[in-house]
Amino acid sequence: MRTHDVRFPTSQTLDGSDAMNPDPDYSAAYLRLRTDAGDGIEGHGFVFTIGRGNDVQVAALRALEGHLLGREVEETLADLGGVWRELVHDSQLRWLGPEKGVMHMAIGAVVNALWDLRAKRAGVPLWRLLASLSPEEIVDLVDFRYLTDALTRDQALDILRAARPGRAEREARLLAEGYPAYTTTPGWLGYDDAKLARLCREAVDQGFTQIKLKVGGDLDDDVRRLTIAREVVGPDIRVAVDANQRWDVPEAIEWITALRPFDLAWVEEPTSPDDVLGHAAIARAVAPVPVATGEHGANRVLFKQFLQADALSVLQLDATRVAGVNENIAILLLAARFGVPVCPHAGGVGLCEAVQHLAMFDYLAVSGTLENRVVEFVDHLHEHFVTPVDVRGGRYHPPKAPGAGTEMLERSIREHSHGG
Amino acid sequence: MRTHDVRFPTSQTLDGSDAMNPDPDYSAAYLRLRTDAGDGIEGHGFVFTIGRGNDVQVAALRALEGHLLGREVEETLADLGGVWRELVHDSQLRWLGPEKGVMHMAIGAVVNALWDLRAKRAGVPLWRLLASLSPEEIVDLVDFRYLTDALTRDQALDILRAARPGRAEREARLLAEGYPAYTTTPGWLGYDDAKLARLCREAVDQGFTQIKLKVGGDLDDDVRRLTIAREVVGPDIRVAVDANQRWDVPEAIEWITALRPFDLAWVEEPTSPDDVLGHAAIARAVAPVPVATGEHGANRVLFKQFLQADALSVLQLDATRVAGVNENIAILLLAARFGVPVCPHAGGVGLCEAVQHLAMFDYLAVSGTLENRVVEFVDHLHEHFVTPVDVRGGRYHPPKAPGAGTEMLERSIREHSHGG
The missing domain is CATH 3.30.390.10 (Enolase-like, N-terminal domain)
Structure with a gap:
């Protein structure tokens, strides 16, 4: 090691x-x-x-x-x-x-x-390895401790068995068309308006059908930036916003209400990622704007509660926040049980490379659908990976190289090692 | 440092x-x-x-x-x-x-x-320092971010102002009589029945009015051990049980129901400490047995939700689990706002020495009452501290030495330093 x-x-x-x-x-x-x-x-x-x-x-x-x-x-x-x-x-x-x-x-x-x-x-690539496992093998990977009031092993088996028909067709479609992505590249708070507009235009030109903007710094700024983004992308591109936990519950409700005219695809991380009841209150108050969260969701017990409380309608799992592939399979099964779409968080370093495998496995073997599902894409730092993501036409194309996509180039590790 | x-x-x-x-x-x-x-x-x-x-x-x-x-x-x-x-x-x-x-x-x-x-x-000792602060100084210590849907700064000020009358009398009483304690010393799962009985008897002889037993390993064992404990201590001593997160929600409800004849003071940590909704379901199902939790409560946002959801009726804060004195003051204020007693977790290394200050501060300046309040006591490792707790007659007697009680003996640090 x-x-x-x-x-x-x-x-x-x-x-x-x-x-x-x-x-x-x-x-x-x-x-x-x-x-x-x-x-x-x-x-x-x-x-x-x-x-x-x-x-x-x-x-x-x-x-x-x-x-x-x-x-x-x-x-x-x-x-x-x-x-x-x-x-x-x-x-x-x-x-x-x-x-x-x-x-x-x-x-x-x-x-x-x-x-x-x-x-x-x-x-084989991880997505294919996971999809090749039997329902029994998959549930053996999952620890159902603390989940059985919402999802038992038998219920998980039922979900996996129900997803078996049509898998060959779905895999063919996945290989041909890829998995839908959205881009956060245009929306960072540190970018000026001209850069925002240019990057929104590029996103549409590249084939993305959804973009995401960071919000929560200043309401007037958010209104101005959303106005620019909507003007550039038009009414048919989905525009999500992300507050990165900036608000308390009452403030979140006010702020989101003010942004509602922009026809938001979702509002992400409105408040503390631990606050199940807070998200539930926000979701009720701002409906029909969907509430999304999950990249800071500490474990499967938290996700269980978000689903039980109708506190999210877009579940954003992350490849490296919880205890790896196994716990993310538990979360995919919970989401399927509650009928909530999973739209994974990505970006950062290598998160796109890693999480695409889970989304593709979900499509093939768990939820069996692409409906309302998109994987985040940010165009940073992919060049440091041995098998960087292949995102074209606004879609993730399935990796074919063996492994989980998590291998960084030897040179990148060496050159960016901290403190020597 | x-x-x-x-x-x-x-x-x-x-x-x-x-x-x-x-x-x-x-x-x-x-x-x-x-x-x-x-x-x-x-x-x-x-x-x-x-x-x-x-x-x-x-x-x-x-x-x-x-x-x-x-x-x-x-x-x-x-x-x-x-x-x-x-x-x-x-x-x-x-x-x-x-x-x-x-x-x-x-x-x-x-x-x-x-x-x-x-x-x-x-x-001065920490409890006295904290109690000497004005309500305004105390709320300045608290970060109300993520709390304002349940507790605002103004509401916290009201709580603190309401607790001012009678403080001199309470301090005199605290100095004369101490703060009530309960003991977990008899109840560890690794002890045999004879040791359990002996330690229960000693606890009563020492003046404790509440003991706590660990449960959750095996139901028959728990019934046998509770029977022994009840026989030894009689009907007037309170007996709490602690499952240390052992159960799922349905199992917790069954198990606690089976232990109900023993007139439990509370059932502690029935399931995952993150599971607000699970605890709420358990609390509803096993009422009137009080549900207690908190020693693994990650932060004030979690405690807020436990209180909002009626998921606990005994709040067990811990001196070193959250971000220190300041966050524990936030939790004391939340508990006061919801009218829930705080019975701190202690034991381990130095937790008794540290947490007693918070309980005494709560009595003097926040809740203003000792009703249904006890601080855990375990008689281990106190000899390693410069100012070990003074527990006599089943009560914590207020420390008089300056500081927070957290200083370990130089020699203990040296002799027990790991890996050299």
């Missing part, structure tokens, strides 16, 4: 600036797993952070080393559900969350690296 | 064993702040953990050093509300939570160490 503290100086250009994050330095607490199989194959995973504290996240990765060293490779990769339980329920490490924050995200990076290793050894 | 990874080998005696934590090694990620004032006074704080991962918690403390070095001491201590906001809203570090887990607890240790420093410089 090797770890790296990789940081990119994105704050210099205000890429990624929003109402809560004025100067992010997109970073990755990065992990490489090697085996003695002699095939040279490594499993790579990471936690995305925005700069300071990336070293703390690396320390958390290191704390998991004892769970990995000396294991049998085949056996470990054949039981990733068991490995997940062992890591997440380590009773001493669990105290540091439980199941949230630095320690939980570190487990996610390890789990994702193990999936990367398994997919590479199988010679 | 100096940090220490302090660990005690408590797993060897099964002290602290429960249904989720079979072998805790009580530990502290420990922090000492020095100034150049020349008075030799240091501020001490820590995060309590149960072993593995204590090093990750220390790394998180180190990540905060940049916020502390080079500050003016007087100015910093005079504006601990401002310091809290600066630390918690550091936009890059915030990404690692937000406001939860390793990074948030590290901020708590820094905040608590600053309070320890301030109280020592003022020559």
